[in-house]
Amino acid sequence: MSRQVVPEARVARAAAPFRQFIVKVHGHCNLACRYCYLYEGPDHTWRTRPAAAGPEVLDQAVARIAEHAARHALTRVSLVLHGGEPLLAGASRLADCAERLRDRVPENCAVHATVQTNATLLTGERIATLARHGITVGISLDGGLARHNTLRTDRAGRPSWPAAARGARLLADQHPQAYAGILTVIHLAHDPIETYESLLELRPPALDLLLPHGNWSTPPPGLPTRGTPYGDWLCTVFDRWWTAGRRETRIRLFEECLALLLGLPAATEALGTEPFTAAVIETDGSIEQVDALKSAYEGAARTGLDVFRHSFDQALRHPGVAARQAGLAALAAQCQACPLVTVCGGGHYAHRYRAGHGFTNPSVYCADLQRLIRHVAARLAASAARTPGGAAR
Numbered sequence: 001m002s003r004q005v006v007p008e009a010r011v012a013r014a015a016a017p018f019r020q021f022i023v024k025v026h027g028h029c030n031l032a033c034r035y036c037y038l039y040e041g042p043d044h045t046w047r048t049r050p051a052a053a054g055p056e057v058l059d060q061a062v063a064r065i066a067e068h069a070a071r072h073a074l075t076r077v078s079l080v081l082h083g084g085e086p087l088l089a090g091a092s093r094l095a096d097c098a099e100r101l102r103d104r105v106p107e108n109c110a111v112h113a114t115v116q117t118n119a120t121l122l123t124g125e126r127i128a129t130l131a132r133h134g135i136t137v138g139i140s141l142d143g144g145l146a147r148h149n150t151l152r153t154d155r156a157g158r159p160s161w162p163a164a165a166r167g168a169r170l171l172a173d174q175h176p177q178a179y180a181g182i183l184t185v186i187h188l189a190h191d192p193i194e195t196y197e198s199l200l201e202l203r204p205p206a207l208d209l210l211l212p213h214g215n216w217s218t219p220p221p222g223l224p225t226r227g228t229p230y231g232d233w234l235c236t237v238f239d240r241w242w243t244a245g246r247r248e249t250r251i252r253l254f255e256e257c258l259a260l261l262l263g264l265p266a267a268t269e270a271l272g273t274e275p276f277t278a279a280v281i282e283t284d285g286s287i288e289q290v291d292a293l294k295s296a297y298e299g300a301a302r303t304g305l306d307v308f309r310h311s312f313d314q315a316l317r318h319p320g321v322a323a324r325q326a327g328l329a330a331l332a333a334q335c336q337a338c339p340l341v342t343v344c345g346g347g348h349y350a351h352r353y354r355a356g357h358g359f360t361n362p363s364v365y366c367a368d369l370q371r372l373i374r375h376v377a378a379r380l381a382a383s384a385a386r387t388p389g390g391a392a393r
């Protein structure tokens, strides 16, 4: 049963259509990372689902996405081929899924397809197949050195790093145009500058630096504490990146923080108050909310809907989805009164959970987010002051 606390008045505003569709083409993984919230966390729904999405599920998912794109006259949708490890389904099946969606959406709707992989199964042939079909490749790593990735092992405890590093280098060398970037969960034990510089060695066009999933009832590693270890870690990387003139790579969290500070819209799950517009299709066709919610409690991402019986418009009316589209109105009173709220937005939804209170709380990373946002604002203001006639707009 859902434990989300969403008063009716907060879900009444018009829904923004989904624009990102995360399709679980394969629900299992060839790795068994020791911190994985999907397989080691409180949610076990993956155990009862088919390992891979069958052709009928992928067909119906594609039909529903196309239907949603047509109904809302979308000019662009994002298709994220996800897992588990999606390459366990084979590169050809991923290509087929992307091509079928391109065939089904209205003519003026572009499909941006990405596969999110642990990189261990990337071969020259598979990368070429993905690139040929216009699928970009996002890689998940804990850093750019073997010792950053010691928790990323297979079920027998063998390190994934040699294969993952080989896959990332193949991608950077052979098909840089298909390289979407690297997603890295922050580990406080890893030096921030060393982590950042080691990732740069893998030549990613973009980096996602993610806070580990946790909440008030199951705090992330290192919290609670009187300090701001995650904020400090991020500020250190920010200074390194900012000083280099931001040319080395894009860092989405920082770019979005800067955009929000300048009053620009930023589509991010981690910051801001823009409606969240991603939906997940599981291997059995279930429509769910994003995986991160599974770090809160068993079934937290469930909607009870599926692509065979329900449209994505019906999913938009689910209270959990609506709560993530309600902006300021859905935030805790403390966040609504916070001077940083237009930038922070209460942080990642999953990080607000407290057992017995649902998600209407500040982020468990509140102090760390304040540290980062104030630091970025100060650097931005100092930079604007140095620019002739410049003031941050």
Ligand code: SF4
Binding pocket: 334, 335, 336, 338, 339, 340, 341, 344, 345, 346, 347, 362, 363, 365, 366, 367, 369, 370
């Ligand atoms: S989580 Fe903290 S910093 Fe963010 S809006 Fe809420 S009170 Fe402000």
